Amino acid sequence: MFTLLNLTNMITTGIAVLGFIAISAMFLIWWERKVSAHIQTRLGPMRVGWHGILQSVADAIKLLLKEDIRPAGADKLVWWLAPFFVVVPSVMAFATIPFGKTLIPKDLNIGVLYILAVSSVCVLGVFMAGWGSNNKYSLLGGIRAAAQIISYEVPLILSMITVVMYANTLSMQKIVESQSHSWNILHPNLALAGLIYITSATAEVNRAPFDIPEAESELVAGFHTEYSGMKFAMFFIGEYTNLFIISAIATTLFFGGWKGPLLPGVIWFLIKTYSIIYILMWIRWTFPRLRVDQLMGFAWKFLTPISFLNLAIAGWLLL
Amino acid sequence: MADLDIKEKKDIFTEEFLINMGPQHPSTHGVLSLELKLDGEMVLECTPHIGYLHRSFEKLAENRTYTQFIPFTDRLDYVASMNNNLGYCMAVENLLKLDITDRAKYIRVIVAELNRIASHLIAIGTFAQDLGAFATPLFYCFREREKIVDIFNEICGNRLTYNYIRIGGVQSDLPKGIEEKIKNFIKYMRSKIDEYDWLLTYNVIFLARAKNIGLLRKDIAINYSVTGPNLRASGVKRDLRKDRPYLVYDKFEFNVPVGVNGDAWDRYKVRIEEMRQSLKIVEQALGSLPQGDPTVKTGRVHKPAAGEAYFRTENPRGELGFYIVSDGSAYPYRLKIRAPSFSNLAVLPELIKDAKIADIVCISGSLDILMGEIDR
Amino acid sequence: MAASLMLRSMNNIITGILSLIKGLIITFNNNFTSATTLQYPDEKKAMTERFRGLIDLYPEKCVACYQCVKACPTACLAMTHKQTDEKKKITNTFTYNIELCCFCGLCQQVCPTGAIYMNKIYEITTYERNKLYINLLNPEKYDEWPHTSPK
Numbered sequence: 001m002f003t004l005l006n007l008t009n010m011i012t013t014g015i016a017v018l019g020f021i022a023i024s025a026m027f028l029i030w031w032e033r034k035v036s037a038h039i040q041t042r043l044g045p046m047r048v049g050w051h052g053i054l055q056s057v058a059d060a061i062k063l064l065l066k067e068d069i070r071p072a073g074a075d076k077l078v079w080w081l082a083p084f085f086v087v088v089p090s091v092m093a094f095a096t097i098p099f100g101k102t103l104i105p106k107d108l109n110i111g112v113l114y115i116l117a118v119s120s121v122c123v124l125g126v127f128m129a130g131w132g133s134n135n136k137y138s139l140l141g142g143i144r145a146a147a148q149i150i151s152y153e154v155p156l157i158l159s160m161i162t163v164v165m166y167a168n169t170l171s172m173q174k175i176v177e178s179q180s181h182s183w184n185i186l187h188p189n190l191a192l193a194g195l196i197y198i199t200s201a202t203a204e205v206n207r208a209p210f211d212i213p214e215a216e217s218e219l220v221a222g223f224h225t226e227y228s229g230m231k232f233a234m235f236f237i238g239e240y241t242n243l244f245i246i247s248a249i250a251t252t253l254f255f256g257g258w259k260g261p262l263l264p265g266v267i268w269f270l271i272k273t274y275s276i277i278y279i280l281m282w283i284r285w286t287f288p289r290l291r292v293d294q295l296m297g298f299a300w301k302f303l304t305p306i307s308f309l310n311l312a313i314a315g316w317l318l319l
Numbered sequence: 320m321a322d323l324d325i326k327e328k329k330d331i332f333t334e335e336f337l338i339n340m341g342p343q344h345p346s347t348h349g350v351l352s353l354e355l356k357l358d359g360e361m362v363l364e365c366t367p368h369i370g371y372l373h374r375s376f377e378k379l380a381e382n383r384t385y386t387q388f389i390p391f392t393d394r395l396d397y398v399a400s401m402n403n404n405l406g407y408c409m410a411v412e413n414l415l416k417l418d419i420t421d422r423a424k425y426i427r428v429i430v431a432e433l434n435r436i437a438s439h440l441i442a443i444g445t446f447a448q449d450l451g452a453f454a455t456p457l458f459y460c461f462r463e464r465e466k467i468v469d470i471f472n473e474i475c476g477n478r479l480t481y482n483y484i485r486i487g488g489v490q491s492d493l494p495k496g497i498e499e500k501i502k503n504f505i506k507y508m509r510s511k512i513d514e515y516d517w518l519l520t521y522n523v524i525f526l527a528r529a530k531n532i533g534l535l536r537k538d539i540a541i542n543y544s545v546t547g548p549n550l551r552a553s554g555v556k557r558d559l560r561k562d563r564p565y566l567v568y569d570k571f572e573f574n575v576p577v578g579v580n581g582d583a584w585d586r587y588k589v590r591i592e593e594m595r596q597s598l599k600i601v602e603q604a605l606g607s608l609p610q611g612d613p614t615v616k617t618g619r620v621h622k623p624a625a626g627e628a629y630f631r632t633e634n635p636r637g638e639l640g641f642y643i644v645s646d647g648s649a650y651p652y653r654l655k656i657r658a659p660s661f662s663n664l665a666v667l668p669e670l671i672k673d674a675k676i677a678d679i680v681c682i683s684g685s686l687d688i689l690m691g692e693i694d695r
Numbered sequence: 696m697a698a699s700l701m702l703r704s705m706n707n708i709i710t711g712i713l714s715l716i717k718g719l720i721i722t723f724n725n726n727f728t729s730a731t732t733l734q735y736p737d738e739k740k741a742m743t744e745r746f747r748g749l750i751d752l753y754p755e756k757c758v759a760c761y762q763c764v765k766a767c768p769t770a771c772l773a774m775t776h777k778q779t780d781e782k783k784k785i786t787n788t789f790t791y792n793i794e795l796c797c798f799c800g801l802c803q804q805v806c807p808t809g810a811i812y813m814n815k816i817y818e819i820t821t822y823e824r825n826k827l828y829i830n831l832l833n834p835e836k837y838d839e840w841p842h843t844s845p846k
Binding site for chain 3 (some may be wrong): 043
Binding site (some may be wrong): 383494 | 743797
């Protein structure tokens with residue numbers, strides 16, 4: 001149980017993971033700009049450091065130096081806490097992501113349930129940001145974002161349950177172990193679950209074709225308009241951390257986690273995760289955006305019935 | 320009991336509120352101000368406010384000679400400058416009863432059709448951007464437009480306001496080697512238009528955003544005197560290049576694409592097909608370009624006889640008309656410009672009724688209006 | 696009836712997914728083409744031979760006929776002349792207002808001797824407004840501005 005070795009192992013891995021999150025967020029911001037630039041046949045950041053790799057550092061320094069403006073009439077506590085409720089759950093979800101054979105802060109028995117529970121708290125943060133800003137349009141943006149996130153939770157959970165049914169366990173490390181023969185994605189039932197998972201996870205983090213809450217430049221300005229400086233940086237970092245989390249979970253559940261020949265587990269895990277992140281970025285810069293009602297219709301009228309069907313077929317096949 | 324019912328009904332009511340999609344906006348093309356009356360998500364009424372780009376061209380024309388006004392026409396529809404120059408010069412030549420050489424006619428057609436492609440590229444790119452395909456189609460369209468603009472840079476020396484087509488012909492002959500460049504460009508552009516079809520036209524998300532949005536019925540379009548691709552998308556086959564051919568358009572073989580429903584997707588599709596037809600025209604014109612002088616020798620200052628002339632050409636956005644009244648002096652007495660985007664904008668309040676907020680941008684983007692023409 | 700409905704919706708789904716994949720292929724291909732942008736100011740694009748940049752003058756060729764001044768639509772050129780000993784006209788002062796110039800090239804076209812022409816400077820920015828009022832007879836007028844010569 002809690003021996004001293006276990007405790008020190010947990011703490012060191014935890015600190016390493018926290019450091020990794022910070023560096024990874026900065027790297028992802030730079031990488032997104034580079035990927036989007038190359039898709040659009042231009043070059044992206046080139047000046048700050050080799051091919052602009054220190055651009056994120058420059059942006060972070062700029063955001064630190066900005067004035068923190070609080071809108072008059074904003075609900076002080078709610079407005080101040082909102083960024084934390086967006087970032088902290090994402091960081092908490094890293095506690096059960098298996099980076100390698102033993103590189104996992106704590107392999108909980110209820111790993112999948114823990115991750116789902118913790119990432120659902122993000123909705124609160126979004127809604128608090130919308131409400132606390134004392135701005136009609138931020139509120140509308142926050143409500144839409146909250147509705148979108150809640151609607152896409154259902155197919156997300158159903159697809160993850162399909163994997164859990166096949167692996168017979170909720171623990172993340174054991175799910176990776178159950179894929180020692182073949183990756184989950186190669187099984188047709190689970191391939192469909194994987195597709196549904198990636199689609200609903202993209203909608204969960206407000207990215208790609210589902211980014212109405214943050215890219216709405218027509219009338220509603222989005223739930224994080226009234227934030228400047230470091231608080232805005234928190235939202236931004238939260239978004240890229242979320243992106244990493246969903247790709248990491250997809251790797252673990254569907255692509256075999258850290259399993260792979262020759263190279264150590266960590267390298268395989270990172271390669272797979274970053275490939276999925278690349279695919280998500282690629283999708284973002286190709287497709288137009290869905291309208292709000294089409295988004296909700298897609299979730300409730302298309303994804304949810306299909307994931308129920310998938311679950312039923314999985315249950316019947318496993319009997 | 321009856322009183323309680325009335326009280327309950329009074330508690331639940333929705334209020335309409337006015338919103339100004341102001342002149343500075345990332346999604347309206349140019350400085351257009353739309354005053355919207357909204358009921359929740361639906362638009363009840365829309366009043367466009369224009370005039371933010373008014374530069375009083377028609378009054379300035381009364382103090383400029385006919386040649387001096389040509390640079391002003393560049394700045395009307397600044398995305399398709401050659402077509403504006405063409406319309407104006409043809410109107411003045413009509414007034415002067417001047418005939419131009421064959422080579423000038425062919426060069427004018429080549430240049431005008433290339434500019435039509437450039438203008439449609441911007442229309443398509445910004446339409447895709449309004450729908451949320453964030454910047455990728457826009458960058459591809461600008462990459463293609465850059466090639467056209469480079470060709471124009473070699474021909475006349477400017478990249479946006481060309482001032483190339485003059486009264487009596489064109490400014491100077493085509494430079495050596497430009498025909499090879501245009502031929503290469505045609506081949507390149509054909510493959511790129513197929514790419515746009517793969518990237519955008521039949522994309523499921525694009526179809527969901529643009530199909531059945533902003534339906535413009537045939538009779539409404541004709542009543543509002545909408546012209547250009549907007550009219551053709553509603554099912555009316557009217558193209559001035561075929562119905563009243565000017566220059567040498569009757570010598571070329573090309574189709575006029577006509578839409579079916581009149582929704583935003585049809586307008587987009589008509590523009591893509593028109594780009595293909597323009598490439599066909601340029602190819603045929605290059606193949607049969609006659610030799611000769613590109614300009615007719617006229618005096619330095621044109622003094623047409625007293626009279627009036629109206630000439631209309633097919634601009635990428637619709638029917639561009641110039642009405643010139645001359646009193647015999649070197650300056651026109653009155654110059655009136657019939658801008659196609661002005662009538663196209665007038666139909667916008669009709670289309671936006673009962674649309675959602677997210678569709679406003681889509682509809683105004685698909686109409687492809689340009690404030691430079693509307694405000695002059 | 697239900698079977699045809701299911702078949703149609705399956706068809707719709709498959710065409711939908713295919714259209715998405717086609718779009719992805721296009722952007723993927725473009726990912727590996729070289730960039731179409733230039734790293735300005737390290738790399739500068741040279742304009743063409745006929746490019747209309749700023750107005751420049753060969754003072755020895757000018758015969759002070761005032762055609763360019765009359766042809767300009769925005770009245771950005773202003774000139775005075777004087778007579779030489781051989782009763783020939785040469786320019787005395789010749790000013791050019793870059794603020795008003797619209798780069799139409801009418802002056803260059805109408806000049807009978809080719810004295811006035813347009814050079815290839817396209818980076819027309821200054822920090823002070825009075826630098827935009829140029830005396831065309833001064834041979835060092837454009838020394839401060841970057842010249843990118845055409846190929």
